[in-house]
Amino acid sequence: MPGEPISKRRSGCPVSVALDILGDRWSLLIIRDLMVRGLKTFKDFQESGEGIASNVLADRLLKLQAAEIILAEADEADGRRANYRLTEKGIALAPVLLEMLIWGARHEQTGASCALIEKLAKNRDAVLAEARRRWEQRDSTPLIPMFDEGK
Amino acid sequence: MPGEPISKRRSGCPVSVALDILGDRWSLLIIRDLMVRGLKTFKDFQESGEGIASNVLADRLLKLQAAEIILAEADEADGRRANYRLTEKGIALAPVLLEMLIWGARHEQTGASCALIEKLAKNRDAVLAEARRRWEQRDSTPLIPMFDEGK
Numbered sequence: 001m002p003g004e005p006i007s008k009r010r011s012g013c014p015v016s017v018a019l020d021i022l023g024d025r026w027s028l029l030i031i032r033d034l035m036v037r038g039l040k041t042f043k044d045f046q047e048s049g050e051g052i053a054s055n056v057l058a059d060r061l062l063k064l065q066a067a068e069i070i071l072a073e074a075d076e077a078d079g080r081r082a083n084y085r086l087t088e089k090g091i092a093l094a095p096v097l098l099e100m101l102i103w104g105a106r107h108e109q110t111g112a113s114c115a116l117i118e119k120l121a122k123n124r125d126a127v128l129a130e131a132r133r134r135w136e137q138r139d140s141t142p143l144i145p146m147f148d149e150g151k
Numbered sequence: 152m153p154g155e156p157i158s159k160r161r162s163g164c165p166v167s168v169a170l171d172i173l174g175d176r177w178s179l180l181i182i183r184d185l186m187v188r189g190l191k192t193f194k195d196f197q198e199s200g201e202g203i204a205s206n207v208l209a210d211r212l213l214k215l216q217a218a219e220i221i222l223a224e225a226d227e228a229d230g231r232r233a234n235y236r237l238t239e240k241g242i243a244l245a246p247v248l249l250e251m252l253i254w255g256a257r258h259e260q261t262g263a264s265c266a267l268i269e270k271l272a273k274n275r276d277a278v279l280a281e282a283r284r285r286w287e288q289r290d291s292t293p294l295i296p297m298f299d300e301g302k
Contacts, residue, residue: 010200012261012262012298013183013201013262013263014255014259015180015248016180016201017260018251018252018259019177021259023174023175024175024176025171025174032164032166049161050167051161089258092254092258095253096247096250099247100170101166101169103246103247104164104166106243107243108165108169108172109168110163110164111165112163147162147165
């Protein structure tokens with residue numbers, strides 16, 4: 001049984017259970033970096049733009065591994081370095097992230113252009129299929145640009 | 152400009168901005184209670200099953216109002232009592248919640264039956280349209296059942 005034991009959970013509601021795992025300000029950003037930005041090392045995540053503290057990052061990486069959302073693989077060139085990768089359960093979060101992206105861009109001032117967001121919203125299935133293809137083929141070309149500060 | 156000032160934000164990425172507002176274990180549960188369970192008072196949320204502490208609940212309600220995701224209306228019968236209601240920006244979170252529900256139910260042990268979840272996943276558009284209709288018409292019939300403890 002993956003994740004926290006049932007007895008520690010607040011309820012049997014799937015939204016509540018998902019938030020027991022993902023309900024903080026950082027976990028979904030690490031998942032975003034892995035999913036659409038092609039980042040994969042501790043250093044990559046640290047330099048990803050939001051300024052996560054290294055102790056918080058280390059904690060979240062362990063929790064995401066315990067929840068079987070990500071796994072750590074030894075780097076081929078340097079076996080002491082870990083490359084993180086989403087599991088099947090992790091890539092299955094793509095629709096959650098996409099809907100959060102669309103909602104954030106439509107309802108808050110962000111660095112995403114309206115044209116890009118409406119294109120993503122109109123082509124949800126294709127965007128999700130492409131995210132999954134890149135994950136399957138270990139293609140780390142960024143899918144979504146880095147966004148500048150909100151204009 | 153709704154929400155936190157840009158300068159306080161971690162980045163211009165819409166996912167990051169959304170998590171600045173919603174990235175905790177409780178906010179999306181309050182939104183769930185309003186959206187699909189027909190709950191609307193402080194007491195309703197307190198008794199909703201996950202056991203939120205009243206100071207945390209009060210804090211989240213204020214933050215969600217500041218972000219213009221919910222608003223408080225005086226109760227018709229008892230003007231001192233507030234009924235909370237989602238705004239347009241709040242009901243627009245329905246796809247985020249639905250995807251989180253589907254992910255949680257498929258990948259963790261929860262109280263949701265597989266049959267219900269696959270039905271919701273197959274009829275996403277209809278489910279979202281129905282959630283919006285209930286919101287527009289102030290129809291507080293629960294849309295999704297309370298889930299028992301995970302089996």
